[in-house]
Amino acid sequence: MARKFFVGGNWKCNGTNEEVKKIVSTLNEAEIPSEDAVEVVVSPPFVFLSLVKSLLRSDIQVAAQNCWVRKGGAFTGEVSAEMLVNLGIPWVILGHSERRLILNESNEFVGDKVAYALSQGIKVIACVGETLEQRESGSTIEVVAAQTKAIADKISNWDNVVLAYEPVWAIGTGKVATPAQAQEVHAELRKWFQTNVSAEVAGSVRIIYGGSVNGANCKELAAQPDLDGFLVGGASLKPEFVDIIKSATVKKSS
Numbered sequence: 001m002a003r004k005f006f007v008g009g010n011w012k013c014n015g016t017n018e019e020v021k022k023i024v025s026t027l028n029e030a031e032i033p034s035e036d037a038v039e040v041v042v043s044p045p046f047v048f049l050s051l052v053k054s055l056l057r058s059d060i061q062v063a064a065q066n067c068w069v070r071k072g073g074a075f076t077g078e079v080s081a082e083m084l085v086n087l088g089i090p091w092v093i094l095g096h097s098e099r100r101l102i103l104n105e106s107n108e109f110v111g112d113k114v115a116y117a118l119s120q121g122i123k124v125i126a127c128v129g130e131t132l133e134q135r136e137s138g139s140t141i142e143v144v145a146a147q148t149k150a151i152a153d154k155i156s157n158w159d160n161v162v163l164a165y166e167p168v169w170a171i172g173t174g175k176v177a178t179p180a181q182a183q184e185v186h187a188e189l190r191k192w193f194q195t196n197v198s199a200e201v202a203g204s205v206r207i208i209y210g211g212s213v214n215g216a217n218c219k220e221l222a223a224q225p226d227l228d229g230f231l232v233g234g235a236s237l238k239p240e241f242v243d244i245i246k247s248a249t250v251k252k253s254s
Contacts, residue, residue, distance in 0.1 A: 003206050005222070005248035006162050006229035008063065008125055009042040009236025010093060010210075020048045023237060024055045030242040035059050038229075038248035041091050041125070042236065046079055049089055063091030063125065066099065069113045081120040092117050093231075095127045095147070097168045107150035114161065115154035123160040125231060126151055127210070128189075132169035140167075141188045148189060152197055162206045164231040165189065170211030172233060179220050179227075182209045186226035215240035218247040 015023070032040065043063040044052045053062045064084050072080030084092060094117060095110035105113075114124050128147035130140045144165065155161070165185055167177050177185075186207045193202035209221055210231035221227055232244055 003204065003228045004036075005038045005251050006206050006208050007038060007040050007245050007248065008091075008093070008162075008164070008208070008229075008231040009040075009241055010065065010096070010231055010233050011042065011044045011237060012065070012098075012233060013045060014237060015045060015048060017048075017051070019237075020044060020051060021055065024052055026239055026242070027060060028055070028057045030245075032059075032242060032245045033248050037251075038245060040245055043091070043093055043125075049084075050087055053088060061090050063093055064089050065093050065096070067092050067094070067113065067117055067122070069109060070116055081117045081122050084122055085120055089122070091123045091125060093125045093127065093164075095151075097127060097129050097166055097171060100127075101131075101168065107147050110147070111150035111154040114151050118155060118157070118160055123162075125162045125164050125208075127164045127166050127231070129166040129168050129171075129211075135167065135169060140185060144185060144189060145192050148192060149196065158193075158197065158201045158205050162208055162229075163189065164208045164210050166210035166231060172212065174212055176212045176217055176221075177209070179224050182221060183224040183226055186224065190226055213244060215243035218244045219250050222247040222250040 041061045041063045043065050067081045067084055068075055068078040094113045099105045114126050117124050128144045130143040134143045170177050189207055190202050206228040208229040208231055209227050213230045213232050214235045230244055235241055
C-alpha cells in the first residue's frame with residue numbers, strides 16, 4: 001500500500017488573532033491536491049486551536065503542539081489529551097526537539113506521552129532528531145534509533161503515528177539536510193522498524209522530514225523514496241506553505 005504524503009505545519013509560539021485568521025484565509029483560498037494525494041495538518045498554539053478549527057476548511061486537520069503525559073488534574077499550565085478530544089482536535093505533535101532540549105523531555109517521557117495520547121484516540125506526530133554535535137560524532141543513527149525505541153517500547157500499533165525526523169541543527173537555522181542526508185536517515189529508520197518492529201510497519205509507517213523546509217527545496221526532498229512528507233516550521237506561517245503541500249504531486253508522478 002502506498003504511503004499517503006503528509007504535510008504538517010508547526011506554527012510554534014507565534015501568532016495573534018488577526019495573524020491566525022490571515023493564515024487560515026490563505027489556506028482556505030489555496031488550491032491544494034486532494035485528500036487522496038496528501039494529508040495536511042496545521043498546528044497552532046493552544047490558545048488558537050478552537051478558532052482555527054472553526055474557520056479552517058475541512059480537508060485540513062488541526063494538531064496541538066503538545067499534551068500532558070496522563071489524565072489531567074493538578075498539573076498547572078498543562079493541557080491533557082482528554083481536553084484535546086473534547087475540542088475535537090485529532091492530532092498532536094510530541095517530542096519536538098525544542099521540548100526535548102529546552103524543557104528536558106527525556107526519550108522515556110516522550111514515549112509515555114505518545115502512548116497516552118494514542119490511548120485517548122489522538123493521532124501523533126512523533127519527532128526524533130540529532131544535534132550537530134551528535135551528527136559530527138557519527139552517532140546520528142544511534143540517537144534517532146534510541147528515540148524511536150523509547151516510543152516502540154510503549155506502543156504496539158503504529159497506524160496512528162507519523163514519525164518526523166528533524167535534525168536539530170537544521171531547525172530554523174537555514175541549514176537543510178541534503179536530500180541524500182535526509183534519505184539516508186529515513187532509510188535507516190525504516191530498516192530499524194523492519195528489524196525491531198515488523199516488516200509491515202516498516203513499509204507502512206510514514207517518516208516525514210523537518211528542518212528548514214521551504215518552497216525552494218521541498219520538491220527535491222519530496223522525491224526521495226523514504227521521505228513521506230514534511231513537518232514545516234517557519235514556512236508554514238507564509239503563503240509558500242501551499243507550495244510545500246503541492247510537492248506531494250512529486251510522489252504521485254514518480
